[in-house]
Amino acid sequence: MSNNDFDLGRFLPYALNQAAEATSIGFQKNYRQRYGMLRTEWRVLFHLGRYGGMTAKTICDRASMHKTKVSRAVSALEKKRYLVRTPQEQDRRHETLALTRQGQAVYADLYQAAKAYDASLSSHFTPEEREVLNRCLEKIASL
Amino acid sequence: MSNNDFDLGRFLPYALNQAAEATSIGFQKNYRQRYGMLRTEWRVLFHLGRYGGMTAKTICDRASMHKTKVSRAVSALEKKRYLVRTPQEQDRRHETLALTRQGQAVYADLYQAAKAYDASLSSHFTPEEREVLNRCLEKIASL
DNA sequence: TGTTGTTAGTTACATTTCAAACTAATACCT
DNA sequence: AGGTATTAGTTTGAAATGTAACTAACAACA
Numbered sequence: 275m276s277n278n279d280f281d282l283g284r285f286l287p288y289a290l291n292q293a294a295e296a297t298s299i300g301f302q303k304n305y306r307q308r309y310g311m312l313r314t315e316w317r318v319l320f321h322l323g324r325y326g327g328m329t330a331k332t333i334c335d336r337a338s339m340h341k342t343k344v345s346r347a348v349s350a351l352e353k354k355r356y357l358v359r360t361p362q363e364q365d366r367r368h369e370t371l372a373l374t375r376q377g378q379a380v381y382a383d384l385y386q387a388a389k390a391y392d393a394s395l396s397s398h399f400t401p402e403e404r405e406v407l408n409r410c411l412e413k414i415a416s417l
Numbered sequence: 418m419s420n421n422d423f424d425l426g427r428f429l430p431y432a433l434n435q436a437a438e439a440t441s442i443g444f445q446k447n448y449r450q451r452y453g454m455l456r457t458e459w460r461v462l463f464h465l466g467r468y469g470g471m472t473a474k475t476i477c478d479r480a481s482m483h484k485t486k487v488s489r490a491v492s493a494l495e496k497k498r499y500l501v502r503t504p505q506e507q508d509r510r511h512e513t514l515a516l517t518r519q520g521q522a523v524y525a526d527l528y529q530a531a532k533a534y535d536a537s538l539s540s541h542f543t544p545e546e547r548e549v550l551n552r553c554l555e556k557i558a559s560l
Numbered sequence: 561t562g563t564t565g566t567t568a569g570t571t572a573c574a575t576t577t578c579a580a581a582c583t584a585a586t587a588c589c590t
Numbered sequence: 591a592g593g594t595a596t597t598a599g600t601t602t603g604a605a606a607t608g609t610a611a612c613t614a615a616c617a618a619c620a
Binding site: 330331341348349365367368 | 567568569570571
């Protein structure tokens, strides 16, 4: 109950959120104005751009995003003509999502911006710190 | 443009968000049902509980929360009778917020839960890793 | 075939958040 | 004093999110 040994800034749910918010806002500058996209949308775009066509369900699983979030992001990207859907022959419940040429161009641009932004963040850390950070975040996300 | 050296899971805005989401959901179990509170509310409660009475503006600054978020969280906590407002004599725009006895009891409970939850997360890391994690998150949040 | 269950994805409604406009109190400057 | 600018905090309407119910396609099994 002695309270004084507790530092809110070091409480992981708090500290992680502060850091996540800060970087999220930082990265926003690259896609918000230019492409009118939302957080959920660049995430979906990045999955497709980096790892190739896949179904919405797969994105849900990989990104731990709820299916309604993904569904809406996919619709938005489709409306912007950044992706197209193709129902699968053998099971028409699944639709494979794939970036259009325009979507690929947007991904190429944002992917460069992402690398640059990540590098600028990383410049504040030693390679060892950066490695520890990666490992810790990965582990926490998988709990 | 070679794309293959880019791992979405190691892109900080993405990885931080995944980790933050995971811990946020994990900690929710302690306050959501039991006290009907939201993320913004426990944050405000924790600031007041840990660091004593302060004004809404101060919480905004310390927590990088937008003033409308804080305003609503304060109203909600007030309605639950977890805090009271006292306008300051010398400048009646400021109101000092302070937890009621009931609010302090809730804080005492959640603070214990927070320590326990943080300890359970930390158990997956060495003390050195945990130190690096703290430092990195703090630095990122301050950029 | 028909019934029941499961899965991928969408829709609808309620809650939460964001941005901008607003109020009220104080400060500054003439 | 009087006008303008700031500041703390609230309110309002639009956009985003979460939850649950829904549709459509398939599977399993009698």
